[in-house]
Amino acid sequence: MENLTPGLLVWKLKPVTGGLRTVPVLLPQLKGQPEAIADSRQILHSIESRFPSPPLLPADERKAS
Template sequence: MLLLEFRTSPYCRKVRLALGYKGISFQVENLTPGLQVLKLKPLTGGLRTVPVLLPQLEGQPEAIAHSTQILHC
């Protein structure tokens, strides 16, 4: 799994901690504020906020946006 985030975001920190607690392995890609729009809009259907989780598994959604949605996975 790939987590797209801003390192200083409390919502991204919450997701990192929850994924670690659940024992889910993931990689992190830190995005540049402002330029994240170029990467996120095509993946999320127009959303521009982080965190975004990319499961990268068959049968899974392409991207899960918003910390609450990620935590329900």
């Protein structure tokens, strides 16, 4: 994990994320997955889909998406 200051954030993230400028960003590097996932909730869903136990989100949150 790398802590980025606002100026470096844009400079380092834009090229590898296709223009995303927010953190956190997950770069899964998995076939069939997006190249970059920027929304915290979507990051958690992506992680849970591959590693369901222990759950990262409450049960009702998982059903809502």
